[in-house]
Amino acid sequence: MAAAGYRRGLVDLSKGQISREIFVNDEIYAQEQERLFARAWLFVGHESQIPNPGDFFVSCMGEESVILCRDRTGQIHVFLNSCRHRGMKVCRYDEGNTPVFTCPYHGWSYGTDGKLVGVPYFREAYHSKLDRSQWGLVKVAQLTNYKGAIWASWDPAAPSFAEYLGDFAHYLNQTFDGWDGSDGGTEILGGIQKWRVPCNWKFPAENFSGDSYHNISHRSVDIVGVGPSGSGRRDMPELNLAQKLHIAVPDRGHQTTAYLLPQAASLPPAYQHSSVVSDYFRECEAARHRQRGDWGRLITLVGEVFPSMAFLARQPRTIAVWHPRGPHETEIWRWFLVDKAAPQEVKDFLRDYYIRYSGPAGMTEQDDMENWNYAHAASRGVIARRFAYNYEQGKGTEIEHYEHEGLRLPGVVVDLTQAKSSEHNLRNLYRRWAQFMEADSWDDLMAQPHPAGVPQAAE
């Protein structure tokens, strides 16, 4: 690796220290674009955003603009949003329906399947010799529909999305399944929030990986209460009964916070202000327990699929993607999910809550953005860069084979019930990050050793 950019030791998990360089260094940022964003599986959008043939939604993969669209036959594609002739964006609308994407520059046009279907002066200027079959829109190398969520990778050598997720599927499922456990039973509410924050994209990525330590920064919202019953942030009465866990999948770089209820627990009533809402959630909880069996005891909360997709699986139920916009700027996109089958009153109630909680106007997240902004700003100087950040919280408390009342959870777990907080999940994120920066092949990436809860790679 170039000396000016990434080097071994910047992420030193044996000491629990990470250099500020990885957040503020221009060279490392450029390397990330190749090594992470051009290789990893990235979240692009949701099938409920493009229900009909010809529907499209313009999304991003890293710095790149892409078009998520459904062709005439109903097949879903993801294309680079750039004309093959001279690079102009072929679509500058956020979403819509179209039979064809026509480049405004020289008029090349592409079908919703990406094929080049129109070339002005094809006969006269190209003498009919241009091989149009070779000049369709650039397609992602791989695409998958996972419970309605569309993911893509630019790397043909990447493993399947299922392998990429590994054991984390157990935890990601709750974001996209209905609250009653129904497979992929969610849909996106209209309106995707997009906004800019002056910080490196890894600040929000680590926050959503499970920064359980930053609760103090949300004290003001806890005092005034935005939760569904008007108290706290999220109103989670079940939390008092549950084991609170950090769960990380070490060889994949995904991690989440979760609550595990005791077997005998009957959930305390929630969403009491409205009987329609409280009935709905109570019935869903019961149905989920019936369907999932013992797994129904697990409730995932906030987590991150490596590298840049974050989720909140409980209410407010959202997906966030951290799009890098240079080392010092991030564009955040936020999707909001509700159960497809929920009564309208439940959807309305949740929408109201989501808006006051999340995003730039959200009373909780406003304070997060302030922290990321000024943590980044104060880490840029040559002196500041000499001093690593501390990530040693909870080191050595990882449990490799966690089991609770007979339920064995895959991944490496830290029990926060007594400890309150750990940085286990954050270390997991940066361990994987360093592996991506170092490993030249997917063989190397998918064969990372991780003995005894304290993974070795990049340490």
Add this chain to the structure above:
Amino acid sequence: MMDQKEQLSRLLLKAEIEDFLYHEAELLDERRYEDWLKLAADDIRYWMPMRRNVKFGEQQREFTRADHDINWFDEGRETLERRVRQIMTGIHWAEEPVSRITHIVSNVQLLEAIPSVDAAAEVLAKCRFLIYRNRVETETDILVGKREDRLRRVGESWQIARRKIILDQNVLLTKNLTFFF
């Protein structure tokens, strides 16, 4: 042709509305948030949609819908009160230290007066806003757009019954919206 009396009534009403909007901006800029809340009707709807880039002819899809979609703001008095209380805790870090904010309100148009200009109990007023926010050291945001306010006469003054805020941005270029429009 309007007769002179009607013209005069209209002018007086417009001046009254302008005075109200300037007074409101003054309260916000002077951080008198609790006084500002008194100008909000109990049933106020405070709505700021997001704006999409859409094809010509599809403008009806440009704005996210109130009471239906995700918006930047779509809330009533209860949430507005919570926002004020949050600032007043003194530990709402996104507004601590507090921002320096100026609201410039201009291009005031009187779109509707119910039942009449002479005896207006409710008006619909449109204006342009420019909000300048500067905080901490050099952090600066400029937000420009239009506002449509449905105002209700209450005694000698007015209350805001509905505020529609149209910001001229697609990707929000401000990290957070910790202030009022």
